Amino acid sequence: MDWFNYRDGQLFCEDVNVDELAAEFGTPLYVYSRKTLEHHYDELTKAFAELDPMVCYSIKSCGNVHIVKLLAERGSGMDVVSGGELYRAIKANANPAKVVYAGVGKTDDEIKFALQRGIGYFNIESEAEFENIAHIANKMQMTANAALRINPDVDPKTHAKTTTGKKESKFGVDIERAKRFFERYGRDKFIRLNALHLHIGSPVYSAEPYVNAITKALGLIDELRAMGFEITALDIGGGYGANYVHEQTPPYAEYAERIVPLLKPFVDGGGRVIIEPGRTIACNAGVLLSRVQYIKVGGQKKFVILDTGMHHLVRPAMYESFHFIWPTNVAPAHEPAQRLETMPNEGLDPADVVGPICETGDCFAKDRPLPPVARGDLMAIFAAGAYGMVMASNYNAMPRPAEVLVSGKGYELIRRRETYDDLVAAEMELDLMPI
Numbered sequence: 001m002d003w004f005n006y007r008d009g010q011l012f013c014e015d016v017n018v019d020e021l022a023a024e025f026g027t028p029l030y031v032y033s034r035k036t037l038e039h040h041y042d043e044l045t046k047a048f049a050e051l052d053p054m055v056c057y058s059i060k061s062c063g064n065v066h067i068v069k070l071l072a073e074r075g076s077g078m079d080v081v082s083g084g085e086l087y088r089a090i091k092a093n094a095n096p097a098k099v100v101y102a103g104v105g106k107t108d109d110e111i112k113f114a115l116q117r118g119i120g121y122f123n124i125e126s127e128a129e130f131e132n133i134a135h136i137a138n139k140m141q142m143t144a145n146a147a148l149r150i151n152p153d154v155d156p157k158t159h160a161k162t163t164t165g166k167k168e169s170k171f172g173v174d175i176e177r178a179k180r181f182f183e184r185y186g187r188d189k190f191i192r193l194n195a196l197h198l199h200i201g202s203p204v205y206s207a208e209p210y211v212n213a214i215t216k217a218l219g220l221i222d223e224l225r226a227m228g229f230e231i232t233a234l235d236i237g238g239g240y241g242a243n244y245v246h247e248q249t250p251p252y253a254e255y256a257e258r259i260v261p262l263l264k265p266f267v268d269g270g271g272r273v274i275i276e277p278g279r280t281i282a283c284n285a286g287v288l289l290s291r292v293q294y295i296k297v298g299g300q301k302k303f304v305i306l307d308t309g310m311h312h313l314v315r316p317a318m319y320e321s322f323h324f325i326w327p328t329n330v331a332p333a334h335e336p337a338q339r340l341e342t343m344p345n346e347g348l349d350p351a352d353v354v355g356p357i358c359e360t361g362d363c364f365a366k367d368r369p370l371p372p373v374a375r376g377d378l379m380a381i382f383a384a385g386a387y388g389m390v391m392a393s394n395y396n397a398m399p400r401p402a403e404v405l406v407s408g409k410g411y412e413l414i415r416r417r418e419t420y421d422d423l424v425a426a427e428m429e430l431d432l433m434p435i
């Protein structure tokens, strides 16, 4: 569900005509809908309410400080995977006690920063990492809670690059090793190892892989408790789907109706459930607006060349992922009632939609049927709110897009457009060696 809809052939974000945003702020432009972000957060929280979970929004999916702030104000904790993301959480006034911190390569500086800020849980990925965090905590005479990330060896049936819960993945430790892990480190005085963490991959379009993974985790919790260890929390990760195409993902209630009964006894026994949604909150809450620069016809092929590309939205190039792309202003007959991979409308003309980057891979869509488009037209790339701007780069020395947050009839710029000076600023500091 989102609030990007056509009215008489014109795309609106909530009650704002997106063409007016492009006119005011230029393109390429990320446009987010506040109502959509809040709706997703509220609906997910409601679906899992019986578990009273700690919801930790995954900052890596869409990390603009203003977006993190509005979710923090709604009560969300944060899932971070770096010191930089923790910094964003702090800038957004998130409660550090509701921050969970995962990632296989945490550096000493990042660990010190997280200890000083008093985060909720370190999600531990390996023995070597635990030893290092415990050593640093000991030196600083500080304590923290930790969850061991387990690798439940389930296949979430998603893209190879976003599968994280199979045995051969770099994340977490397998169930057998988890018991030895607790025997060895479960009585550390500085880092209290008292929770488990899972994150199986993304996007996961059914409850089944969660059910399999959680069942294994609960079995392990029973064994660990029998061994005398206290397990106070189970973090079941993120990965819930989003609608890249019309109603592709099940409603939250469908995940919850399988997951909640499974976890209810754990919660009734005093255990805390943590969930880490990212994509499902942010994905449909954002579009990337782009101006058509040129139409190029070569042989049988037509290319629609945009002022944005893989440098601003890398998902198609990196994961072969589908994004619905449509002009923001169309004849009423071409209003897309649904966003589908093949559109039923008459009068569509297939084209490759490409960016300006000097890479053949800089292509959003091949042979995509589109309504008539001309130089200067505005196009919307939908479902770009998650893993869009956060993965944007300055490749080919292209400034990154501006970001706007719409709320009802109002809107505000939440990140200004980068300038050429921004591109070279870190290289032009006075104490660098002159060339």
Ligand SMILES: *Cc1c(COP(=O)(O)O)cnc(C)c1O
Binding pocket: 058, 060, 061, 079, 081, 102, 199, 201, 202, 203, 237, 238, 239, 240, 276, 277, 278, 279, 280, 386
């Ligand atoms: C990326 C990530 C998430 C969020 O995944 P989504 O698919 O965006 O929900 C949650 N937890 C961890 C540990 C992650 O790395």
